[in-house]
Amino acid sequence: MAAVKALREPCCRCGHNIDPNLDARHPMSFTLDHVIPLSKGGSLLDPANARSMHRRCNSSKGNRTAPQRPLKTSRDW
Template structure:
């Protein structure tokens, strides 16, 4: 009986390698503090550019990118980039 592939050594190796690169969040662009507890909203998570539910590869480094836990949850299984953060304020000149 096979276990969860995300608990396997190859997946953990991919996560460690991606985290070691020190890239900022692929969604918001802010740095990711590697010392944060894994449950913290701004901790490191591995995101898949092409979600697994849409046929993306679990272990392909080209499909892996760094993301905050909160940003990854907000992205869900979408592949489109995040909508731009714009103000809805009406400016008066």
């Protein structure tokens, strides 16, 4: 994580710079986004698999990719 952080790359989602000195709980703080999820064999620390992202942007991405429940498709039998 330190290696990626040292690159000082802008957020890969919104393109704005990330202040590495912000508290980790700050919505604009530095987080890592993994191209290949760790659950699918992605490397935790491989710079090729990790991109810089704001915490806020990372979480909003997660919300967007979350499967949406279909609107009431069940019928009343």
